[in-house]
Amino acid sequence: MILLVNPRATRPDNRRFPLSLMAVGAGLPAHRNWEIVDGNLPHINIFGVICDWVESRAGTDDPVTAIALTVMPGPQLVSAVPLSKALKQRFPAIPIIWGGNFGSLYPEPVLNAPYVDWVIRGQGENSFAELLEAIEGKRDPKTIAGIAFREADGSHFKAPERVWLGPDDLPAPPYHKVDVAQYLHPTFLGRRSGVYQASIGCPFGCNFCGVISVFGRREKVQAPARTAEHLGFLARTHGMDSVHFYDNNFFLNEPHAREIADAFAPLGLRWWCEARVDTLTRFSDDTWRRLKGAGLTMVFCGAESGSDAILKKMNKGTTTHQIALTAAKCREHGIVPEFSFVFGDPDEPEREIENTLAFIRRLKSINPAMELISYFYTPTPQRRDTYGNVDPLAGTPGTLEEWIEPEWVAWMTHENPHTPWLEPRLKARVDDFELVLKSRFPSVHDRRTRGWGKALGQVAAWRRWAREDYADPHLLRRIRKLARIIPDDNQLYGHLRPSAKSGEAQAAE
DSSP: OEEEEEOOOSOGGGOOOOHHHHHHHHTSOTTOOEEEEETTSTTOOHHHHHHHHHHHHTTSSSOOOEEEEEOOTTHHHHHHHHHHHHHHHHOTTSOEEEESHHHHHOHHHHHTOTTOOEEEOSOOHHHHHHHHHHHTTSSOGGGSTTEEEEOTTSOEEEOOOOOOOOGGGSOOOOGGGSOGGGGOBOBSSOSSEEEEOOEEEESOOOTTOSHHHHHOBEEEEOOHHHHHHHHHHHHHHHOOOEEEEOOSOOOSSHHHHHHHHHHHGGGOOEEEEEOOHHHHTTOOHHHHHHHHHTTEEEEEEEEEOSOHHHHHHTTOOOOHHHHHHHHHHHHHHTOEEEEEEEEOOSSSHHHHHHHHHHHHHHHHHHOTTOEEEEEEOOOOOOEEOTTSOEETTTTSOSSHHHHTSHHHHHHHHTSSOOOTTSOHHHHHHHHHHHHHHHHHSOOTTOOSBOHHHHHHHHHHHHHHHHHTOOSOOHHHHHHHHHHBSSOOOTTOOGGGSBOHHHHHHHHHO
């Protein structure tokens, strides 16, 4: 028996399909028994559940022989470290295996942890299956691509990266291994929203993005017909009415977008996806109409900056003109655009912040339905070696215990990064601007604020927005605090924001 563990990464109400573990389990040969233990389920004692599995299987012909955790940077890392420690202490003979983005990006601190035995870097489906054979002594682990481990002398062995496979080369998601109803929840998109991923990687080279650090500038896409087949199963069998795609780049080009529209149209699903503004601006009006007719409800785009110079510096490959044109096209076709912006460029943070705030106002005038997602620039610290070369990982912690300290958690989540060039007053300027904007134009996602609070906020913010006065909006903060049904959750974006009914239900609990 193999246990695939999803350490807690979010509140139970925000849980979604554990897609990575489902993919790993689906890739195991038929003779391997496996189960998923999801720490995001409500009222779960994940350590206790794992212990129960191990102890109930001990002495049988199918004992637990490996415990594998998927670990993302941020809150999940904070959960995974103490859980791994406790499991290794309780069951020292059972191998503890880490996969996921954190170990792929930062293998050294994971290999430095005595309570983690193996690390899988990059795509894990085949590497994991082969690693289980190595653990059983059937093959040399050094022959397995994507594997890392500690040698007997304490040194680290890291095998070359495995060649990536696309979704079409991998098994279908094994929905029979999870309680599907546990993962369908009310959102802005519908009453029973789910998640799906139809591709891996991204072909673009934005230099602030962690995706290419794991995947490189590569993307492999599943055929839209196969995606539609899987979504149709969830819709027919489990009543899923909407879906959030986790793909980092959903549309390759216009022919691909039209193929998606044709495949999705019969499903009757509403959906959210990520796309590039330069790709979207190349679409004909007919393609926009097809996508809208196929259920596209909201599209998330990394706008990042209101400056073409900064976009070029980021190697974004897009322009402010394309961003504005996308906002206009979305308005014309009734699709909500969601734009993210990265504030706090190190060179001239104040000037660039003001420039981007002005650009966001311009976008709001083009498309009042535009939704804003804001981040603060949090680069990986860099340090030069004795030869003057930059090692981009040299400034990061060398142990997992350091990584889960509050300062580094704030850096990983972008919530309160300690960046010397971003003065507190500049961060407050952005926060105050966002409060005024979202008070004057309540988000379509916002079901956490009572109706009277949104109406009062709109009135109270009208003059400030008109005057471009964002300084210390204490009255708006007070209104928001009094009118909140449940607290804000900065980790939510896109479809993950709950609907009115779910918010009211949580408040009643």
